[in-house]
Amino acid sequence: MIIIETYTSAVIFCILTMLAWGSWPNTQKLVTKDWRFELFYWDFVFGIAVVAILGALTFGSWGTEGRGFFEDISQADAKNMLLASLGGVVFNIANILFVAAISIAGISVAFPVGAGVGLVLGVMLNYLSQPDGNGTYLFSGVFLIVLAIVLSAMAYRKISQNSGVELKGLLLAVISGVLFGVFYRFIAASMATNFVMPEAGLLGPYSTVVCFAAGILFSNLILNPIIMKKPIQGEPIAFSRYWNTISRNHWMGLLGGGIWGAGLLFSILSSEKAGFAVSFGLSQGNALIAALWGVLVWREFKGAPGVNKILFGMFTCYVLGLILIILSKVY
Template sequence: MYIIETYSWAVACAVITMICWGSWPNARKLGRSTWRFELFYWDYVMGVLLVSSVMALTWGAHGTQGRNIWDDLQLANTSALLSAAAGGVIFNAGNILFMAAIAFAGLAVAFPVGAGLAMVLGILVNYIAVPAGSPYFLFGGMVCIVLAILLSAAAYRRQAQQLNKPPLKGILLAISAGILFGFFYRFIAASMATDFSNPQPGLLTPYTAVLFFAIGTVVSNLLFNTLLMYRPLEGKPVRYSDYFSGSLRDHFSGWLGGAIWGLGISLSILCAGKVGYAVSFGLGQCNAMIAAIWGVFVWKEFKNAPAGTNRLLYGMFACYMMGILLIIGAREN
């Protein structure tokens, strides 16, 4: 299989993860505006599975290092496979709760609560489990990124035409999503060997782990998304037959969005073998900066924002950059 051997290449892959995780929602814009999210989401999880399978059958099946996916599957313990799949179930539940939080409380509340909590929990949990990197740089970067998320929320609040007190339900949903996001990565990491080049029998290589993570996401979607279809957050219930009324463009938007996110998780897990899980997850969670770049510079979401909003945005980008540099600098000597 192919593994990452240098710190610089690992950091580059983590940055690509950040770009993927911050860019995939743009694929939603390729489909019709009337194409329901519940239907989009079926194609999204299939896109994640597709990319995970391609990565496993190419990079994971060839090369002279580590263990190829076929040998990995033969030697894998059931507990390791279930742990990776559980990561997919937890992520999927968190992702749907996060969408619900946005619907009830708005982006300005859901994002800092959900993403901020996920950032803090994810770095803490993964660093405690595998303490790789300088804690001063790592946690300093975490603080900068949390501050950036708060500045982003303040900018969205100023942009809003009417600011109503967010309902408690929305805040609780965002907290629940953040907790799940903070823990899903650890389940994938726990299923894998500590040394990718000489993996222990029974534990998984990155490609097998991500593949079973994707399988867990797809299988759990049969329950989670079905419930969402029949009990939608907004609008009328959706039927399975409605999925087949979509155009190729509608379905492609979901496949592309899932493929982009799936590439991100594959590279994130792969580079964790060199930089550590806490650093890899922390850099990936800077995806909000990429999403903000799309919103500010491409979609012009703040074009008519009130005076003073630009200062918040500049401060947000400055904090993100400082946080990214500190996390990259967490490298152990």
């Protein structure tokens, strides 16, 4: 299989993950206005599964390093396959709740709460489970990125039409943040720590992503119909609406899932050289990438009073935080 061989390459792949996870929401902006997230989400999940399978059959099967995909998946313990799949289930629940939190409480509340809780909890869990690198640098970087996310929320509040916060939306954001912080730990627990000479019974990176995608896919067959019939926000949706739309809506969902799935694969591949805490921490800068898209492309902050200073502080904290997280493996 094809793997990453240097820490520098691992950092580059973490940044690619950050770009992917911060960019996929653009595909949802490109669908028609009547295309609800619940319908978009079916194609999003299919997109993740397609990328996982293609990655396993190509890069996961080429090369001479480690175990190829078919050899790896056939020797894996059922417990480890279940753990990786459970990571997909947890992520799926978190993602659905997070979107509901945004629809109720607004992005200015949901993002700092959900992304902030997920970032801090995820780095802590992965670092305590596998201490790797300078903890002072790592957690200082995490603090700066959380501060950047808070500043991002302040900027969004400048353009928010509704400053009221519903308790239900805030609670959903907290729950989704906890689940976002936990899901990566299931992945890490199922994986080999050495991709060149992987331990028996544990999963390699490509098999891990396939099992994770299977967890998302099968859990979505249960969760999404429930959300469509009893939505947290809005009217119930009949599944027949999925077929009654233009092809662009489906292609955008598949593309969004493919982008997110590619980001996950990059993150998993980088984890051997960067460590799970660094890999997860760098990847979670996606909130700021999403803000960049909003500033530069969608012009979401145009005309908002006093927002430029907040955005400058946000991007400064973000860049400094990333530098500290990267340096945590050097010093």
